[in-house]
Amino acid sequence: MFEVQNLHSGYGEMSVLKDISFTVRDEIFAVLGANGAGKTTLLKTLARLLPIQSGSLKLDGKDVSNAAAYAMPGSGVAYVPQEGNVFPDLSVMENLSIGGRTGNRPKAEKLEEVFELFPRLKERRSQSGGSLSGGEGQMLAVGRALMQDPSVLLLDEPSAGLSPLFVDTLFSNIAETRRDKGVTIVLAEQNAVKALEIADRVMVLSLGEMHLLRDRADLSMSDITAAYHI
Amino acid sequence: MLILDAIFIGLLEASPLILAAMGFTLIYYLNGFMNIAYAESITFGAYFAILFNVVLGANFYMAIVPSMLCSGALSVAVYLLIFRPALNRGVGPTEMIILSVGVSFMLRYGLILVVGPENLFLNEPNITYLQFLGIGATNLQLIALALVLLTAGILYWMIYNTGLGEQMRGLANNRELAMASGINPHRTSVAIWFIAGCAGGLSGIFTGVFAQVAPYMGWNVILITMLVTIVAGVGSVRGAVVAAVVAGILTAFITLVTKPLYAEVVLLTAFIGVLTIRGARTA
């Protein structure tokens, strides 16, 4: 899985993440932190959309520090950004079909599974991605990523802007995906409580630095509060 | 009858324009700059047709496909040698347009230096004059219209119903997400420049067969193509088709009721008006 060593990354000359090291195993790995902590930067870096300023990144033992973003899905990495995670001008079907280009299984089979997980998408399949509600858009984004048949799924704040009821459904979907397919999930979340419900291990970021990294079981809420500075 | 005439003449005149506008739009959509050198895709399409049809003596209809492919290949070559390196260096959209003017000059006047400035004529197939619903047309006009509409239809289908179209629209929609979904932007770009070049070439062939083949033929339609594209909204291929058809019919209509020159003035003024409303705002 992912091995991150002394990672610095950010935008242009600015470092957002400072000296981060960790390993993601076969698990749900939650990345928590307040806004501005560097969660999005970390996921974008893992998806190879941001250049690595220093340090190294390995996927399944192979160095991918310089890999192109478009080569990552071929290595089994699927990424769901927080914003702009659907193609607004493409239909729901086309959004899913773009995701389904990688992997060995036929598109139709994967499509069946995604529709089973998110029946709402099936109803909306000919609508354009931009016309979906926030929650439906989030389902489509996750669905598109699952169409890639990933071994690692990077989810950036899937709960942002969703109603509480919907967040519950979404998180049970994520847990189900983990259970049924054995996909490794890296989950960036601000909503610590929700994330802790399903996470195996937790990393807390604070202002670009790693605040702590622990098993879920060894973690108390006050550990996290400290990193949120509230 | 006037309206029916206008629609028919307009469609005939617009048909090469539809193809050109679609091709131009594809590049604008994908790479975000107006490629004035696209005029040369049109011109070279016609000159390749001269090569196959007049120089090598192939039947006109037989010459269409190879000329089109050559024009597509030229478009890819220009992309790979000039535009892609420039885009990679971060040349801004306005400078890209100036660069494309340079490329356009290079190709057009290079062409004149090689083949000369004279107007050339394609060997047209036998022409018969047909009449229906009070509108006169030659078989060539009808075949051309059918072929252009067919190609435009295939192009449209390609953009909206195939994997390549999907990838291209994905890239234009959200480049980052497209790359994260495994779309290789370089491969898609090459494919799109090839298709756009083919469309331009075909447009040139049909512009050429109705009149003559001249070094300025692409240049003469590029302004209207540009305006059609901008008016249609950034890179909407659907919009470009509609705008091209409307522009063609409008021109034909105004031409029929007034002096032909006013048609152009009215059309261009209308375009400036639309730009005022539709052009993307800055500050």
Add this chain to the structure above:
Amino acid sequence: MRLEAQNLTKAYHAHEVVNIEKVTFGAKGLEGLIGPNGAGKSTLMGLLTRRIAPTSGTISLDTGAGVKQLNPLKSYEVARVGLIKTNQRIQGFDSLTIRDSLRLAATPPKDEGLTSIFAGHRDTDEIEEKVARLVEAFPFTDRNGYAMSGGEKKLLDILRCLITEPKLLLMDEPTAGLPDDITRSVMNMVREKVLAGDMRVVVVEHDLPLIWEYCDYVHFLSEGSILFEGEPDEVKSNRVVAEKYMGV
């Protein structure tokens, strides 16, 4: 200097990003505006400075000399009233040196007309002095050259706003990209000006320790609405704030 928004809403398509019944900024000196991701902080800042048009609602500014409605104003007119915002993302004039950039900001628009083309010299001593004071207060790599790093550009952006002598300064994430010590000297300078009564300030920040340290009053924005307001300690211990930040 009180900036007041009433029944202010902004919706994109059908999605409401901001929906504020009433909020007042600039009443308390140095104020903070905090909230989780997607709370609508940046949209609110854009609305207040008229860079974004509101869907409904009114924004008015009480300058002490009368109340001015901001709704019909353009963004440059808002700036001329004395309401200035620093930028979250790095913004700058790439071809102006640090000094020129500050001189530009310090020059009143009426002095930049056609006649200035034939003026004897470009900038008054008064402006030069103001510029020098700011430039020398910070460790720029090349004080007579251009802003080099992202951090210097960010710093310049804030200084550019300060030199216009705003009455109300909105700071949109001033710490993002700035080294710690620079952030502190900027905030100290800002606090000094506030204490001297020269201006009022609203800081939008993710860096909560900074908010707790510098702010006299904090507004908490979540899901587009102001959910809680109060002194830093009240906000810190408020249950709603913790809940919205962490989902408790």
Add this chain to the structure above:
Amino acid sequence: MDYLIFSFSLMLVYIGLAQLLHIQFGLAGIPNFGVVGFWGIGLYGTGVLYVVFGVALLPAILIASALSAIIGYLLALLVLQRSGQAILAATLALSAIIATLVVSEKDLTGGVQGLGTIKFPFGDMANRNFVFMIFILVVVLALVWVSARLRDSRMGRQLVAIRDNEELAASLGKNTAATKRWVFAITCGGMGILGGMSAPLHQFLVPYQLAPSITFAVWIALVLGGKGHNLGAIVGTFVTFGLFDILIETYAPVPAEQAILLPNFKLFCYGVLLVVIIMFRPIGLLGTDGPKVRQPAAKGAET
């Protein structure tokens, strides 16, 4: 000799146009692709006033350039706050409209038959063409001087700021839209003056003179010389027009049968030059120059 004077006069006009474009695009960032249109309003406006209405040459030039400025202002109102590509297309369209109107309004312009004859001013002085060239030279030098002053001025600094980041400039209280509008209108008026002064050079006006290649020649000269340098327009015009139209066309021993291809060879070279410059030295031959103003005295010198 007369031909050389004509060529030099025309080159001065091109330098003037490129200098104005330097202000519009190099300083203010407005991509005006309709240079020939504003020049053409001046050219044909002057021609029509002089030939059809019998107005004396100098007042005719002034009226025509005022018209050019007004049309520039109106166009600015319509599209100047839109994206660069929209401005570019709109200005290009305007120049096409002007060219078409010149053909269609035969009663005024003589259409394709042409309009003439426009004589040099200064009565029946000898060497009037030479005196007129000096007159153009003075105007162009004044333009270069004003442009240098502009670069060094508060207004020029504001223009540069608008070009770099208009939204940011507006957020600092600058009325960017109005500034751009006025600068555009005035410089378009300047293009009109140069057009008016070209009228007696050409003597006989035909619509062909309004071909868009003039716009591109001016753009190429500016980009080649350096769009951000105050002398870029001059150097660029010398390299393009001076080298090809004057040196080669006058002195190079080209066999007659190839002479007709010469203009095409010139334009081909323009294209190659433009591509090479944008690919390898986008700031042009001269690069960019900043304001020439006093820098603040070093600290300690005052005390």
